[in-house]
Amino acid sequence: MPLVPAPQTPDRPLRADARRNRDRILDAARLAFAEQGLDVANEEIARRAGVGAGTLYRRFPTKQALINALFEQRLDELEPVFRRALAADDGWAGLVDLLQAAVALSARDQGFLETLAYELGPEVPAHLFDRLFGPMAELLARAQAAGDARPDLVPDDLPVLLHMAGRSTGRRLDGRAMGPEEWPRYVGMLLDGLRAC
Amino acid sequence: MPLVPAPQTPDRPLRADARRNRDRILDAARLAFAEQGLDVANEEIARRAGVGAGTLYRRFPTKQALINALFEQRLDELEPVFRRALAADDGWAGLVDLLQAAVALSARDQGFLETLAYELGPEVPAHLFDRLFGPMAELLARAQAAGDARPDLVPDDLPVLLHMAGRSTGRRLDGRAMGPEEWPRYVGMLLDGLRAC
DNA sequence: TCTCATGTGGAGGGGTTCCTCCACTTCACT
DNA sequence: AGTGAAGTGGAGGAACCCCTCCACATGAGA
Numbered sequence: 001m002p003l004v005p006a007p008q009t010p011d012r013p014l015r016a017d018a019r020r021n022r023d024r025i026l027d028a029a030r031l032a033f034a035e036q037g038l039d040v041a042n043e044e045i046a047r048r049a050g051v052g053a054g055t056l057y058r059r060f061p062t063k064q065a066l067i068n069a070l071f072e073q074r075l076d077e078l079e080p081v082f083r084r085a086l087a088a089d090d091g092w093a094g095l096v097d098l099l100q101a102a103v104a105l106s107a108r109d110q111g112f113l114e115t116l117a118y119e120l121g122p123e124v125p126a127h128l129f130d131r132l133f134g135p136m137a138e139l140l141a142r143a144q145a146a147g148d149a150r151p152d153l154v155p156d157d158l159p160v161l162l163h164m165a166g167r168s169t170g171r172r173l174d175g176r177a178m179g180p181e182e183w184p185r186y187v188g189m190l191l192d193g194l195r196a197c
Numbered sequence: 198m199p200l201v202p203a204p205q206t207p208d209r210p211l212r213a214d215a216r217r218n219r220d221r222i223l224d225a226a227r228l229a230f231a232e233q234g235l236d237v238a239n240e241e242i243a244r245r246a247g248v249g250a251g252t253l254y255r256r257f258p259t260k261q262a263l264i265n266a267l268f269e270q271r272l273d274e275l276e277p278v279f280r281r282a283l284a285a286d287d288g289w290a291g292l293v294d295l296l297q298a299a300v301a302l303s304a305r306d307q308g309f310l311e312t313l314a315y316e317l318g319p320e321v322p323a324h325l326f327d328r329l330f331g332p333m334a335e336l337l338a339r340a341q342a343a344g345d346a347r348p349d350l351v352p353d354d355l356p357v358l359l360h361m362a363g364r365s366t367g368r369r370l371d372g373r374a375m376g377p378e379e380w381p382r383y384v385g386m387l388l389d390g391l392r393a394c
Numbered sequence: 395t396c397t398c399a400t401g402t403g404g405a406g407g408g409g410t411t412c413c414t415c416c417a418c419t420t421c422a423c424t
Numbered sequence: 425a426g427t428g429a430a431g432t433g434g435a436g437g438a439a440c441c442c443c444t445c446c447a448c449a450t451g452a453g454a
């Protein structure tokens with residue numbers, strides 16, 4: 001018989017109130033990050049979720065843990081797009097689909113945009129990025145095989161290109177917001193440069 | 198005779214020591230911003246310049262004033278490129294020249310890159326941006342007249358496109374820095390998308 | 395119902411940053 | 425050399441921000 005009580009199983013289900021609070025934190029953080037970007041104060045998130053700062057930190061020991069959890073949620077949302085794009089025959093069309101879906105999400109969610117920015121990248125576990133860039137790489141290979149994409153493109157180019165495309169969303173110099181009917185034109189121009197000539 | 202002493206002329210020349218300190222602040226700030234980006238602490242800049250925080254604030258009442266002064270210096274450096282590009286016949290080549298020069302500067306100088314990012318834009322006086330985008334707009338018009346650039350491009354597109362191009366510099370997802378022999382390829386792809394088909 | 399492991403809120407510790415203030419020093423002009 | 429305006433440094437105020445701690449509350453199994 002052990003002298004110390006058995007360590008609690010790491011994935012023991014949360015108590016009902018704790019689970020509820022966890023969900024409220026995620027919802028509040030998602031909204032706050034989407035509106036204002038990742039450097040919202042944690043206390044603001046706790047306030048909007050209606051919990052104390054202590055509760056937030058019990059559930060997400062660091063801010064990065066919260067960001068990663070939200071990033072995973074966003075990838076779950078993109079899952080249908082992944083499947084649709086991979087199921088179709090046309091690799092190029094699928095790649096365009098996926099890129100535009102990711103940029104559209106960035107346009108709606110400042111936090112997602114900033115998580116994708118490589119300046120913040122090293123903090124996010126690589127396997128999360130792989131969920132996004134794995135399918136893209138597969139589609140790129142198919143598009144190249146079909147002669148639709150530039151042959152010199154390699155999978156490592158995709159994060160850079162997505163980052164560039166993402167920057168077409170956001171505010172203009174004069175402070176005017178970029179409308180959802182404006183940025184696809186810029187992404188289209190970049191895609192034109194990626195197409196095989 | 199006025200009861201109060203005449204207000205000092207606003208552009209009275211600085212005392213020799215003050216002028217020297219101002220220059221040292223600008224040099225230190227340029228280096229610090231270039232290396233680490235705009236959110237270096239002012240105290241760090243003062244330390245590197247060998248002056249006190251008070252001196253820094255006497256010369257540049259806000260951090261933004263310092264950033265604007267440095268941005269103007271960078272535009273002065275680009276002046277020869279402006280002139281060369283505008284003097285040549287080929288509008289498209291000049292536009293490419295200018296864009297690449299600006300991105301090259303962004304690659305070397307994190308502070309310049311961040312100043313160009315429109316998230317920070319509204320703080321910088323519009324006339325400074327005009328110095329950069331005015332020549333670009335002129336070259337775009339010439340390139341379009343020659344049938345080299347997409348006819349649907351308008352001057353307002355240029356800041357967005359420069360911002361996208363600038364994001365090809367910087368770190369990759371795995372933390373590896375983007376070498377000066379790597380980013381021109383990405384800028385080239387974007388430019389391919391801007392060329393008239 | 396009773397019990398206690400689990401969960402909670404929010405004050406506050408420790409850190410950072412921007413900027414102000416003012417007693418003191420230095421320059422430039424006579 | 426003397427004088428006053430201009431300039432200086434650096435302590436510290438005010439506002440943040442991330443995160444910890446612990447007295448107290450509460451859910452859930454017995």
